[in-house]
Each structure stands twice: as structure tokens, then as C-alpha cells.
Amino acid sequence: MIGAAPSPPSHDVTATAPTPMIELRGVRKEFPGPTGTPVVAVDGVSLRVAAGELLCLIGTSGCGKTTTMKMINRLVEPSDGEIRVDGRDIRERDPTVLRRGIGYVIQKGGLFPHLSVAGNVGLLCRLEGWERARIEARVAELLQLVNLAQELATRYPRELSGGQRQRVGVARALALDPPLVLMDEPFGALDPITRRQLHAELRQLQDRVGKTIVLVTHDLGEAFALGDRVALMDRGRIVQLGTEADFRERPATPFVEEFVREHVRGSGA
């Protein structure tokens, strides 16, 4: 934990706090580089996410935030270090079983174009062998949860607006009621108005369902608006992990200070 001065030392947390939902210890990821020397994408990241917390991973592109997130559901296998979800080492778990317990939302929703809204949302329920009536009820419940009209159930993704697709993506991720949801730039492709609306909805949703969420974004405003805490990454390391106030009042390094100032100027505030 480089420059994460405001966070308490980790041994204190282990001693007192309940088991975190997610725990990364010294996680490192190298990819084979084009020249033969390995490229380090994630360089010794350690962090904890408490149950019910919404953590935003933020940074410029190539900083390792997406790779870090994909290691949590084993889409990417770490080169070194340890990852625990709900107290259990994920290497000991079957990837499919692990992933069904972790919701996954990607940019533009990642909907399957050949399946209807109901087909997308209910896909995992179907694979889990649920009965038809139960799947239908669950789909209806989820559509309501993400503020989508029930008539949309029979539509296909290409017949939806960007905001509607993203809501379907969220509903699909919640289908099996996982305690943990990973979101990879979920609002990146939307216009500012829709994005702000979805931010509000996500916060309301979070109040109701109380999931643990890790959300990757490159927009600091979004991170501040949504995250209980924000982890800023740069060149594979976490530069600062804290609340909005920590970032504004106690930037850990000149890089953080610059990053925050750029954002404030960029957003016109």
C-alpha cells in the first residue's frame, strides 16, 4: 500500500474488523510483453472491501484497475499474491461456481444480442435449473428494481436505448442475488444526463439491496459520487485509498493532487 497514509495499518483491521468481503494481499500480474520481457500490469496491490461497501477503482487507462477487478472473478489469474472472497481463497474455488456468486456488469451492458431482455436477465436462473414461473417472476422483480417497464421483457437489446441496456445489464448481474457485484466502466458509454440519472438509481439500489460493489471507472466525479471509498491506481499500484475528503484535503502524492485538480478543471466546477 503505497502512499495510503490515511488508512489504518492493516494488522489493526485484521484484529478488530469482521471478515472483509474481498481481500487482496500483494497481488501481482505480469503479462508476456512483445519484446519478451514481461509487462507488469498490477504490482503488489493489497486492499480490503467490507461487506456492503461500494469501492471505486479509478485511474488512467493502463493503470491496472480493470486487471485488478478481473482477478477477483478469475477472468485473469494473478501471477503472485492472494485473493479472498468472503474469507475463502478463490484459487480453491471452481471458477464457474465462484462467478455465479459474483455479479458482473460491463460497459454498454454486454447484453447477448440474440436473447431478449428476459432471456438475458433470466439466463443464469435458467442455467441453475429454475422453473419457468420462478424465472419469470424473478425477471419481473429485477426489471422493477432497475426501473424498467415490464413490456421491455420481450424486446431485443438492439431495440433498447443505451441507458435501458445498462439497466438490463445490472438486472442480469443481480439475477442470482449475489452478495458481490463487479462493474467495469458500467456508465462509460452513456450521455451525461443518463449517467447522472443512473448514478442516483445505483445509489438507491445499493441502499435497498446492500451489495458489495467494486466499480471500475476513469471518471473521478463518478467515483466520488458513488464510492464509499475510492482507490486511485497508477502504473499497477494503489496511490491513494480513501474518501473524497481524503483526496481533496490530504492528497498522498503530487500525482494525486494533480489528478484531482485535472478532474475539477475538466468537469468545469
Place this chain on the structure above:
Amino acid sequence: MRLWALLAVVLALLGHGVATASPEPPPEPQGVLVIGAKSFTESRLLGEIMAQLVEAHTALRVERRPNLGGTTVVFSALRSGEIDLYPEYTGTGWTIQLRHEERVDSPLRAFLAVQHAFEERWDLVWLDPFGFSNGYTLAMSQERAEALGITRISQLREHSGELRLGFSHEFLEREDGYPGLRRAYDLEGLDPRGMEHGLAYQALAQGEVDVIDTYTTDGKLERYHLRLLEDDAHFFPPYDAAPLVRGETLRAHPELLPLLRRLGFSLPDARMRALNYEVEENKRSFADVAREFLLEEGLLDPSSPTTTAPGRDQGLLALLWSRRIETLRLVGEHLALTGAAVSLAIIVAVPLGLVLTRRERWAGPVIGATAVIQTIPSLALLAFMIPVPGLGLGTTSAVVALFLYALLPIVRNTYAGVRGVDPELVEAARGMGLTDAQVLRLVELPLAVRTIMAGVRTSTVISIGVATLAAFIGAGGLGDPIITGLQLDDTGLILSGALPAALLAVLTDALLGGLERLLVPRGLAPRRSAGPP
């Protein structure tokens, strides 16, 4: 589930294909004599003469396999026992089968040489020659030959700049054809082009070519006013025709030897040419002409039953109508051939294409190998199948060859279709917790089905086209009338095969287009009505 629908259709097609494509079992092997012929008039006529003779004088049931392509096809068939006998020429035996490079000038020496060698090597017996020699010769139109003052082959060299040569493909390849001729007459400057022999006369008559290869007994020589060029260097070897029979067959049916000997020396050059002319120019059937010959020779009882062929001198529509039952039967054969081949190709190529998307390293070599198969000329591929144990002449070989041709488009499109699926969707599916098999079945295949179907459609249309050549190895289908029509220069007959084949290709493609619309998931189909419901 659409995938199951696809599978059901494939299995149904396959079941149908196998059921109808399997050769009918011979009733009693002892009582059947299979007589083959190369696919040109004279060979078929000789085959028919022998067939009627055997039918009239023995208890054997004769099965005719005319249209067996060139020498390679028919000789493979004889050696493997697919056929019992066919008419062959001594010059062909000398140069093609025995691979002699030196020339033989005496007809008798050539006959004795092939007779001894064939018996020793392959247990194949040359019976008494029919009495004519049908050697290669070169022909020009009278007017053109006169204008240039050409009467001998040796003169061709002097006109190398102004002569266009159109030679049959076999002639261009054979050592006793153009390659040897070029050396013997030093014809380096001439650049012959290959063409189907059946079309050469027309090309000559229309002035598209100046010199063609032909046979000394060719019936067409009587119609077109042609000048045969003198072989002044005595290059062309003797081509005496004789029945070539399996030794096994003669031992099993000893009555055949004296019977077929009665044809010995019954057909001098002019007689043979006249019979060929009857078929090719007077449009009479092989059966009629053969029967008439046997009657004249006193080899047939005039009261013996006759098979009457429909008259051939009629308009195209009348011809098509009179052949409608036959055409339907051929369409059935054609569909069975292509249906079986394409179904097998789907069953092999789709999984193969899928495996390749998982084993990228193999993709290049495997797709390359199927592409190499595609480059083999169709007829050659068909011929390769004949000596393969278990294949032989007929339907099985044709299905295997068509199957090999059908592989490439399906493998390539399956591979490309699955690889073309948006990788983000695949990752989303995996991230959600789908197993690899579920990702394939629920995401990749449905999204690739349109591309895969395009491959299937390409393969089917190609197969319907190539299957017309299957007639050359005795597999029947719409190629039968096309090949016969080419030999007889009978446009109507050619069209009676070609038109249904083309129609079949168009209809099948449309049908598969409909199937594709059923299989492509609704979310991917282009919208038919504007605006949301």
C-alpha cells in the same frame, strides 16, 4: 431450441442420403456381368454390342456402366473388379498402362505385347481384336488446310505462327499424344489449348481453332468436311480395339470366351466409323445401332426382344417432357449424392471448425489442407477414389469426393463465424459464470450461425455442380445426360441435364436461405417493420 432443429434437419438429411445413396445389393454375384465403357461414342457402342451379345446368348444379367470417364477411371474399375470387361485399345495399353516410352510400329507386335504383359501382371485378358484401328490423328477443315497447303503433320511447324490448336485434355497429357508428337515433329512453337473433345468439331467449324485431334473412326468425320493429316513420321502407335476382360471373369463364365471371339475382326475401320456416324449424326440410340449390327452379322436372333429408345429428333421442350420421369429419377440421384455429401461435411466440418477456434495453432494447416483438396480438379478427385478399398465405382466414391469438396467452406466459415463473435460478449458470458460448453452453445454458436449457414449454402451449391461429374465414375445423377449429350453433340440432351441441375442449385440455395432465417436468432434478424411495436 433452434440448435436441435438444425441437428434434426441434418440427421434427417443424412438418413435420407444414406438410405438412398447406398448401392443396391447385387441379386446374385454369380449371374451378373458388368460391362464398362469410356465416355465416348465408340467405346459405348462396343460396350453395348458386347452387352446385347451376352444377353442374347447367356443366362447372365448384364449391368452396363457406360460413361466411365477416361482410361484411368475405367482401368482402375477393371482392376478392382468393379467391372468385368470393357473395350480397350492396344496403343493405350502400350503407353498408358505399360508405360512404354519407346514407340511400337507393328500392330501385331503391339497386340501380342500388351496381351502377354496384361495377363502376367494383372490377370487381364485381351480377346480377339474387333478389326479396326482407331488411332489418333490430326484434322483440319478442308478449306483451311487447302488455303495453307497442309496435307502432312510435318508441315505444321512451318505455320506455327498462324495455327491455333485445340486438343482434348487426354491427348495433351498422353505420352502417345501431344508430348510425343511435339518431339517427333519438333512442334515447339505451337501452343495448343485444352478442350472437351465433344466441342472441338464445333470450334473447328466456327474457325475458333485450326487443328484438332481426332480418331480415325470418328463418325463426325463423315459430317464435317475434314482433312486428316498424314502421319508422315509414323508417330501415332496402332490403336486396335479389343475386349479387355478380367481373367477371373473368364474362368467363372467359360462361355464368354467363344462368344466374344465371334466379334473378332467383324468391324473394319469404315464399318466402325459408319456405326459411330449412325449414333452421332443420325441421332439413333446405342441400343438400336448395336442391335442392327448384331443382326447383320447374324449374331442375334431377329425375334429377340428389343429395347426401344425414344426418338431423339425432337424439339427441346418435347425432349424435356418426354424425359420427365427419367429426369426426376436423375434429380433424385443427384439430391441423394449431394445431400449425403453435404450432411457428412456438416457433421465433420462444424465440429472441426469449432475445435480450430480452441486450437488456433492448427487452424492454418487444417484450413490449408481442406483448401488443397479444393484445388484438385473434380474429375481427378473422383478418379482417386476408385482404387480405394471399399469405395470403387459409383455412389460411395462420388459421395466421398463431394464430401471432401464440401469441407472447406463449412470449416472456414465455422471458424471465422465463431472467431468473429465480439470477444467482450464471450468475456461477459464467462464472467457471469457460464462454463466453456455453455459459452459455445448459448453465445458463440447462435451468433455464428449466419456465417456457418453461408458456408453450408456455398458447399451445397458447389456440390450440386460437381455432382454432374459424378456420372463419369458411374454414380449417375444429372451428369449422365450431360456427358452423353457432349459425346453425341446433342444440345437438347445436354440441356436436359444442365437445366435441372441449375434449377436444383437455385432452389436448394433458396431453401437453405429459408432454413437460415429460421435458425438465425430473432434478435439478430433485420427488422421487417419499422419502429418499435
